[in-house]
Amino acid sequence: MLHVNDLTYRIGGRTLLENATVHVAQGQRVGLVGRNGSGKSTLLKLILGELHPDAGSVMVRTRARVGCVSQEAPDGDSSLLDCVLAHDPERTRLLAESETVADPARLADIHERLATIEAHSAPARAAAILAGLGFSAEDQDRPVSSYSGGWRMRGARAGALFAAPDLLLLDEPTNHLDLEASLWLENYLAGYPGTLIVISHDRGLLNTVADRIVHIDQLKLVAYGGNYDRFEQVRREKMELAAKAAAKQMEQRQKLQAFIDRFRAKATKAAQAQSRVKMLERLGPPISVIEDQPVSFDFPDPEQLSPPIIAIEKGQAGYAPGKPVLRNLNLRVDMEDRIALLGANGNGKSTLAKVLSGRLPLLEGRLRGSGKLRIGYFAQHQTEELSVDATPYDHMRDLMPDALPAKVRAQLGRFGFGQDRADVKVANLSGGEKSRLLFALMSRDAPHLMILDEPTNHLDIDSREALVSALNAYEGAVVLISHDPHLIELAADRLWLVADGQVHAFEGDLDDYRRLLLDQARQARRDGRATRDNAPNRRDERRAAAELRAQLAPLRKAVQKAEKQVEDLHRRKAVLESRLADPALYSGPADEVARLQRELGEVSRASADAEDAWLSAQMAYDEAEAATQPAD
DSSP states (O other): OOEEEEEEEETTTTEEEEEEEEOOOOOOOEEEETTTTSSSSHHHHHHSSSSSSSSSEEEOOOOOOEOOSSSSSOOOOBHHHHHHTOOOHHHHHHHHHHHTTTOHHHHHHHHHHHHHHTTTHHHHHHHHHHHHOOOOOOHHHTTGSOOOOOHHHHHHHHHHHHOOEEEEESSTTTTTOOHHHHHHHHHHHHHHHEEEEOOOOOHHHHHHOOSSSEEEEEEEEEESSSOHHHHHHHHHHHHHHHHHHHHHHHHHHHHHHHHHHHTTOOOGHHHHHHHHHHHHHHHOOOOOOOOEEEEEEOOOOOOOOOOEEEEEEEEEEETTTTTTEEEEEEEETTTTTTEEEOOTTSSSHHHHHHHHHHHSOSSEEEEOOOOTOOEEEEHHHHGGSTTTOOHHHEEEEEEEETTHHHHHHHHHHTTOOOOOOOOGGGGGSHHHHHHHHHHHHTTOOOSEEEEEETTTTTTHHHHHHHHHHHHHHOSSEEEEOOOOOOHHHHHEEEEEEETTEEEOOSOOOHHHHHHHHHHHHHHHHHHHHHOOOGHHHHHHHHHHHHHHHHHHHHHHHHHHHHHHHHHHHHHHHHHHHHTTTOOGGGGSHHHHHHHHHHHHHHHHHHHHHHHHHHHHHHHHHHHHHHHOOOOO
């Protein structure tokens, strides 16, 4: 389907790709990965022919249709559904011709071709794609011009999917989608019938969709079989082998060089020394082991406050009196909470975030919070508020006017801004660096509660992993809105569902929520076909399924809590063992050694108890799940 041969491309004197080669077979679903700025989007433009290589070639199979999401948002008075249908130009042209053609033979040919391309089912297919991306039946009939730019681009995604080209190129397809639309898109792409190349920082999507990973590494295109987790494992193993080979080669070089230096001047050993020189030359240049610079996130820990740090009683929230977006809010947040908000865009997740952060007062009800409470609020739109002519240091200094320069730079350093990047103008920072700057600004005074609204939109996969680690190490509360399932699964232990103007705890995990969404989608399709007489039976089935999920949810949550405790204790044990293995420790006070040994013993005992509790919880869950299965 696609052949990239010895491709070289330079921009502004910088080489992005050099003698890069990769082949993509028909039907493969390829995840294209690499650090921000490595040239992923540039490669897609080279495939599309929008850019031309400095050397080498990019060849797509003859007559293959190549598609991508248009960079320009659709516009006009046509309905959204008609706009998506227009992405099939052959169908549009044939239908228009069938209205005017007079020749019966030609008309027969047109109808035969329309039947071949299944034109009769096109409106249903387009509607299903739009529904999956969050457009209701009423929304699909609205004119495109009535939508905001973001929703129009979502419609452009629907058009690209509907066109179903032989080779589909997607660049960050889940950006600015809510979790529900992201999960639908993930499932849709996993069954895509053509060839797919997708750039994504969403680990979950790459694991579900991709059967091959192409990594832009040191200006080359390196292909790996399998999904992202498999790629990461194989690459780690390759780097470990390369590091061992480099260490072995270095050891050999040192031994040979030592012999040469020692015996070069001795006549009796001159021949042997010369032999060693030739051996040294045959070893070749030192093996290079280049690792990407790790991304840094480190949130300062706040002092503890008495629970709850925030409580809402009988609250109503909205933007106009008498028109609440959210009603009957009875919520509390404690210091140890890690809460993710679920619900489709427009249901009020951002409204709740603004209420909790103090940016939006309640219309009715009462909000109580500790007088010492500090809140950090992160939202992607805040990048627009950064001064493009100021540096990260300038922004931080403005918020910390009384702090010493070293303290200002220390806070920036927590988020990867060393001397070289702290003094670069914001205009020259990448999207990921701007996000990290917002994290640094938000957390400067060690907030007790961090509210994060889509924090990963511009972060690459390594940065997202660093964010997960930092959130898990942070000792304050977190309220998270994200379309990234991987982030939610690893950083949140409570789920709140925002739907129908209400906010309720969701008793289950993200897999349960996926199943709920799939059930709702299937039910909506069945409801569209079923008669009214079947409605009571369907309600009974849904009620029974909901009761089953409710019975299993507390047990599943107990398993997850026990598993997390085991992981935390194992990490703590590894840290203690590492410190006790450090020879420098034993040159210090003996009391410190004794204290660490006591702590290691306590952690080891706690770890054993936690593992027992984990096994017990897992057995209880397995037994309960088995009891709910139908008998053979």
